[in-house]
Amino acid sequence: MSNLLEVKNLKKYFKTNRGLLHAVDDVSFTIPRGKTLGIVGESGCGKSTLGRTVIHLHEKTSGQILFDGKDISDVDKHQLKALREDMQMIFQDPFSSLNPRMSVSQLIAEPLLIYKKCSGKELEQTVMQLMDTVGLAQRLYNSYPHELDGGRRQRIGIARALALSPKFIVCDEPVSALDVSIQAQIINLMQDLQEEHQLTYMFITHDMSVVRHISDDIMVMYLGMMVECCDSEEIFHNRFHPYTKALLDAVPIPQVREKKERRLIKGEITSPIHPGDECRFAKRCPYADQICFEKTPVSEEICPGHFVSCHHVREINHLQENK
Numbered sequence: 113m114s115n116l117l118e119v120k121n122l123k124k125y126f127k128t129n130r131g132l133l134h135a136v137d138d139v140s141f142t143i144p145r146g147k148t149l150g151i152v153g154e155s156g157c158g159k160s161t162l163g164r165t166v167i168h169l170h171e172k173t174s175g176q177i178l179f180d181g182k183d184i185s186d187v188d189k190h191q192l193k194a195l196r197e198d199m200q201m202i203f204q205d206p207f208s209s210l211n212p213r214m215s216v217s218q219l220i221a222e223p224l225l226i227y228k229k230c231s232g233k234e235l236e237q238t239v240m241q242l243m244d245t246v247g248l249a250q251r252l253y254n255s256y257p258h259e260l261d262g263g264r265r266q267r268i269g270i271a272r273a274l275a276l277s278p279k280f281i282v283c284d285e286p287v288s289a290l291d292v293s294i295q296a297q298i299i300n301l302m303q304d305l306q307e308e309h310q311l312t313y314m315f316i317t318h319d320m321s322v323v324r325h326i327s328d329d330i331m332v333m334y335l336g337m338m339v340e341c342c343d344s345e346e347i348f349h350n351r352f353h354p355y356t357k358a359l360l361d362a363v364p365i366p367q368v369r370e371k372k373e374r375r376l377i378k379g380e381i382t383s384p385i386h387p388g389d390e391c392r393f394a395k396r397c398p399y400a401d402q403i404c405f406e407k408t409p410v411s412e413e414i415c416p417g418h419f420v421s422c423h424h425v426r427e428i429n430h431l432q433e434n435k
């Protein structure tokens with residue numbers, strides 16, 4: 113299967129008063145066409161920065177991005193404008209990402225006008241079609257965002273993202289701000305759209321049940337780095353990195369009957385500013401020894417399609433060496 117997106121050794125460092133902040137540090141992954149990669153990890157681990165850097169909303173520090181067979185690592189203004197048609201973003205808080213002075217139809221028409229896709233009667237019809245696609249009633253054509261509930265506002269955000277018929281959408285916590293009952297409707301809509309339009313998603317979330325439901329693969333991040341990446345179901349049954357174990361053990365999974373000891377993550381959090389050559393999780397890891405404080409682990413394919421960055425992954429999980 114062909115990959116729509118291939119990211120190699122991507123880094124994004126921010127200059128801060130205290131020094132260089134390693135928000136995304138040497139992250140590599142691929143997303144096959146029409147599939148969803150879920151990105152999970154605690155607040156501040158670099159999920160949004162990763163998504164934004166991939167679609168050039170942030171300028172990368174280094175690394176390579178291949179999209180649809182083309183190297184888009186370095187693009188000029190003109191190329192970026194063309195790229196925007198193919199790569200879009202859906203934001204967490206639809207209210208703050210929508211201009212309150214624009215009506216529903218104006219908001220959905222905006223990308224079409226900027227990209228001179230259509231005008232007049234055709235524009236009106238395209239907007240109505242998009243409203244239909246995302247399940248917004250036509251009577252809301254002249255309404256304003258403040259008159260609508262969170263779910264409908266997020267439908268506007270989705271219609272805007274879809275307007276230019278993109279291939280790839282970064283969905284940054286698109287349902288976190290919504291009521292649980294509305295979350296399911298939006299997730300279902302996004303899955304239907306994915307199927308219908310062959311969309312490829314990068315889906316960022318804190319919610320492990322949402323990510324399990326929507327993702328084909330899941331990547332777990334810790335302080336700017338990828339610690340584990342594999343098939344979405346696999347991670348719920350066979351997780352190998354001590355951080356992933358702790359993260360998922362903290363989530364109540366109703367199907368699991370046996371009583372489990374909950375692993376709490378204790379210890380100091382490594383600073384993302386000049387983090388040094390050590391495993392970022394070492395200070396909190398019960399298995400850490402000397403090598404973990406001396407060398408950053410590199411990602412290794414532990415079994416087919418299952419990548420883990422941990423010096424002691426085999427001992428911890430009683431796995432054989434790959435030979």
Ligand SMILES: Nc1ncnc2c1ncn2[C@@H]1O[C@H](COP(=O)(O)OP(=O)(O)OP(=O)(O)O)[C@@H](O)[C@H]1O
Nearest residue numbers: 126128133135154155156157158159160161162384
């Ligand atoms: N524009 C910026 N300038 C400086 N530092 C930034 C900037 N954007 C993000 N950061 C820092 O980069 C790190 C990663 O932030 P990011 O927003 O990507 O995390 P996140 O995983 O999306 O968190 P959350 O789950 O809270 O949304 C954090 O330490 C954050 O403070």
Ligand SMILES: [Mg+2]
Nearest residue numbers: 159160161284
């Ligand atoms: Mg974020």
